[in-house]
Amino acid sequence: MSRAGVHLHEELLDGEPIRWLEHGEGPPVVLVHGIPTSPRLWRHVMPLVSGRSLALEMVGYGSSIPDGEGRDLGLAAQADRLLRWLDMVGVESPVLVGHDLGGGVAQIAAVRAPGRFSGIVLTNAVCYDSWPIPSVKAMQRAAPVLRHLPELALYPSFVQLVHRGHDDRARALESIGVHWQHYVTHGAARSLMRQASALDVADTIAVADRLPTLGLPARVVWGDADQFQKVEYGRRLAADLGTTLQTIPGGKHFTPEDHPEVVAAAIDELLARSPGDDHGN
Template identity: 65%
Template sequence: MTERQPLRENEYGRWAEHGTGAPVILVHGIPTSPRLWRHVMPLVQGRSLAWEMPGYGSSIPRGSRHDLSLSAQAGYLLEWLGSLALDAKPVLAGHDLGGGVAQIAAVRQPDAFAGLMLTNSVAYDSWPIPSVKIMQRMAPFLARLPATLIYPMLVQLLHRGHDNPQVALESIGEHWAPYVTHGASRALMRQVVPLTPHDTDNVSGQLHALGLPARVVWGEADRFQQVQYGERLAEELGCDLTRIPQGRHFTPEDHPETVAAAINSLLSGS
């Protein structure tokens, strides 16, 4: 899965797929795509389906006619999931914004999932991060900037979010390509403008009642989503927190073995 392969597609969405067996739904965040999970998917002992949110990755053009809030994305995820006719309930895994989408989807339809794994996820009032708030305020201006001026912003964000410099460079190449292909400035502003903590605040206090097996994995040195939010999520979900010492934000790229191990423990029921 490290090599780039065409995404699968139906009328409800696009996704990358790898493996066979019990299903796992993987949800990325910003500024990424299903490629976020490229090193995790070969390690998952099941059928991995990495969903692409409308407005991100190769689906950036779809963002022009979609509500890109997390609440809306959770609805799109559930519609897409319903279109797949899976043989078993999937484990649901999310990172960053995708973790917020996963929380909302699980609260709406807890019976649709076999487990929940969150890693360095937005939650409660932990987001948007300060740089995103600045982009939200300046969106009309930033949307008109050439891609050459947006690129340094994305590079800085990705470097700050990785503890492995080599993987950070790889990540920049992976995640910049869709933006430059589909209009970086407008695409990024369409993504950031609708982001609001109300979407995760609205499900806070409901996670404890899900009754789902859960795992929470966190890079302790994350500058974007601080570890205390991981502690709070683990407590509410009734599970232990797996800490990654010195780990930063993009755990699926820097620490795929740890993330995959958490998913596999849910698949095996251990």
């Protein structure tokens, strides 16, 4: 698959399929999406980045939803896969970028192997005890019942969730079309329940005390009107990572879709740094 220079790659990682999108050339950037999205969350960011962008598809999400059956979809397990995937594809010292759950995965991977990355960019990411959000907690509680619902039963809730996370209505409508197709193709109720049931806030709490000593150049970009991941968490995250929070006034949750130029600019700032630059700002 190729969309305007974005190419889909698929290989086997320890005998199991793993997929990612690639765009461009130059210094590497690894991007990790969240829920309920896929690597295509970054479709407007990747063409703006001055480097080789690799958007990893977390197992159990997007076109990899079927591969999540019977596998650990928690953030710690996803971080472990990310590190093993980097070994497999031979990507060295990328800037690591995460949104939503992908931001939690990025924090865990960076804490586990800080020497593997040249910097970290987080945008409206889960962190500390900021998650799961109430709607996801409700899905976790109702999982035994919801997984048997007809495919379209969850569509109104999906639409409402996506709209609440966007400040650009046109991008919200586009996002619904892009991301819902994977759920309706692979079984929306079962897929969402499997994803939600795997989430455990202990994964980010476990690495929280290591963030202030991470020592990686960092950028934290946040839509300050996000109802899911409050800006106060972004401020705390920026302080722990030794950087200044960059807010997007009126921005909501899905910043890579609504404000790709802001996210790409933050990534490019880290790509432009020389190895001898000081950490943080």
